[in-house]
Amino acid sequence: MTVAALRAPLDIQALRAARAAAAIGHAIEHFETLGSTSDRARELAEAGAPEGVVVIAEKQTQGRGRLGRRWESPPNRNLYVSILLRPAIDAEEAPLLALVAGLATAEAVAEWAPQAQIKWPNDVLIDGRKTAGILTELYTEAEQLAVIAGIGVNLNLGLDELPPELRDKATSVYAATGRAVDRAVFAATLLSKLEERYRQFRTSGFAAMRQHWNARSCLNGHRVTISGAGVTQRGKVIGMGDDGTLQLLSEEGTEMRVVAGDVTVLDGYGSSVAKQE
Ligand code: BTN
Numbered sequence: 001m002t003v004a005a006l007r008a009p010l011d012i013q014a015l016r017a018a019r020a021a022a023a024i025g026h027a028i029e030h031f032e033t034l035g036s037t038s039d040r041a042r043e044l045a046e047a048g049a050p051e052g053v054v055v056i057a058e059k060q061t062q063g064r065g066r067l068g069r070r071w072e073s074p075p076n077r078n079l080y081v082s083i084l085l086r087p088a089i090d091a092e093e094a095p096l097l098a099l100v101a102g103l104a105t106a107e108a109v110a111e112w113a114p115q116a117q118i119k120w121p122n123d124v125l126i127d128g129r130k131t132a133g134i135l136t137e138l139y140t141e142a143e144q145l146a147v148i149a150g151i152g153v154n155l156n157l158g159l160d161e162l163p164p165e166l167r168d169k170a171t172s173v174y175a176a177t178g179r180a181v182d183r184a185v186f187a188a189t190l191l192s193k194l195e196e197r198y199r200q201f202r203t204s205g206f207a208a209m210r211q212h213w214n215a216r217s218c219l220n221g222h223r224v225t226i227s228g229a230g231v232t233q234r235g236k237v238i239g240m241g242d243d244g245t246l247q248l249l250s251e252e253g254t255e256m257r258v259v260a261g262d263v264t265v266l267d268g269y270g271s272s273v274a275k276q277e
Helices: 012-019 037-046 095-110 173-177 183-204 206-216
Strands: 027-034 053-060 079-085 117-119 123-126 129-141 144-153 223-228 231-240 246-249 255-258 262-265
Touching: 012 027, 012 053, 012 183, 027 037, 037 053, 037 079, 037 129, 037 144, 079 183, 095 117, 095 123, 095 129, 095 144, 095 183, 095 206, 117 206, 123 173, 129 173, 144 183, 183 206, 206 231, 223 246, 231 255
Parallel strands: 027 053
Antiparallel strands: 053 079, 079 144, 117 123, 123 129, 129 144, 223 231, 223 262, 231 246, 246 255
């Protein structure tokens, strides 16, 4: 693939053809510029669009991340995608979908960078640097739950294109592996992995994929602090529970379960992906 082709808009016809008969991606809106793909997906949800509708933008002017952060969204390099899901689950179970989407995204990135890992709750890292992030937002309309899964993946971005303050924390698939990514092929892979894991979640629950999630977790066995809601917890990560909580062992030997928060790793990341069954 030439550099010029890499920097062109993604091949939306090829992507639509690849997903035409699928449950996720049967209809794909594609924009050159949007404020946020998740805002557009919400408009579609409010207008009654069916599950599996997807919005992609080449560039976002108001890309948003978790915890009120901004998501850098320069044009034609990366993937900014939001997916409308309408799961028949209780709102309390919806946070598990963020973990499901994180696993699917890590598995898609791993097709180009096999060492891809997940940092709880759902960042995807290559060699300890963030490559993808996921923001799931919930809406209830007429007692029906709508979930917008917004996924941003740095694909062909050069390291020199990242803001200086992110250069030691973030990367792209291309910067980390030297492999240029056909973004339409990546998007088709991501939507297909998400469809697979989402189906598994609906039929068998998160427990069915917990081992796969744990095998990709960069935190297991590491000492961390987790801050959120004015509380900081410190301990060694044991792994992910069937209920989607992160299990920690405190220095005093007490087991703790953490529902949400921002993780700081105190002793560096693991560098290898554990063998999956
Ligand atoms: C994070 O903070 O890690 C989550 C980042 C999520 C970014 C994606 S890009 C597509 C979608 N649209 C947005 O405005 N945000 C999400």
